């Protein structure tokens with residue numbers, strides 16, 4: 001092996017399962033392609049900070065998405081639209097620093113890639129060079145194919161995102177289910193094939209009928225990642241604050257809540273405040289002498 005040859009572990013797709021198989025290096029696009037070949041399903045969660053990302057990394061989640069859902073779930077905006085490149089770079093760098101094993105995918109936020117493939121390349125390069133992510137995600141099917149092509153040619157792994165594209169919330173008038181009816185279903189299939197043809201290594205299918213997501217998954221060679229796409233996509237993604245019960249108020253129908261962190265944290269904060277009021281905290285064991 002000469003100095004320019006990567007060590008074998010990085011040079012090969014893992015033949016073991018994604019869960020527990022890839023422990024000494026980050027998950028790569030080749031591992032995900034191999035998982036599709038084996039029929040192994042995998043999970044993706046969003047993450048916006050180093051500590052939470054570290055918990056998910058230790059739990060063995062193979063892919064973490066620094067989603068622009070950070071807008072609603074971390075930064076206090078109503079939608080993803082206001083999120084900036086500088087914010088995405090800062091959050092993505094924290095997630096990279098907090099993890100060792102997961103592939104980190106970062107969203108290109110609204111306005112950072114729609115002008116031209118050159119603009120997409122400029123901002124994807126920022127996410128890779130300044131934050132250290134392994135891949136980027138952008139919204140749009142046929143309309144984004146030229147940008148995906150340029151990024152992939154330049155060596156940027158791209159995850160596409162079709163179906164419901166939240167950056168278009170104002171044009172869509174909300175977050176309606178996509179792909180219903182023959183014409184919309186055909187358009188979704190065209191979008192899926194266009195991003196695959198352009199070189200995307202996987203594609204998110206958001207809020208589409210389960211039967212249509214299954215059809216797309218069957219027809220594509222690249223892994224599909226469902227969110228509100230039913231049980232038959234190759235992978236699933238959830239926004240972590242929805243999954244763990246941190247989100248205030250209603251969550252979408254496609255969310256399953258695996259914990260109630262909002263109650264746990266609220267109870268902890270109330271107990272702490274009560275202890276301070278009564279003088280129970282700090283006790284002798286918390287004090288220096």
Ligand code: KIV
Nearest residue numbers: 046067068069204237
């Ligand atoms: O920004 C995000 O979290 C996303 C997921 C919903 C796929 O794009």
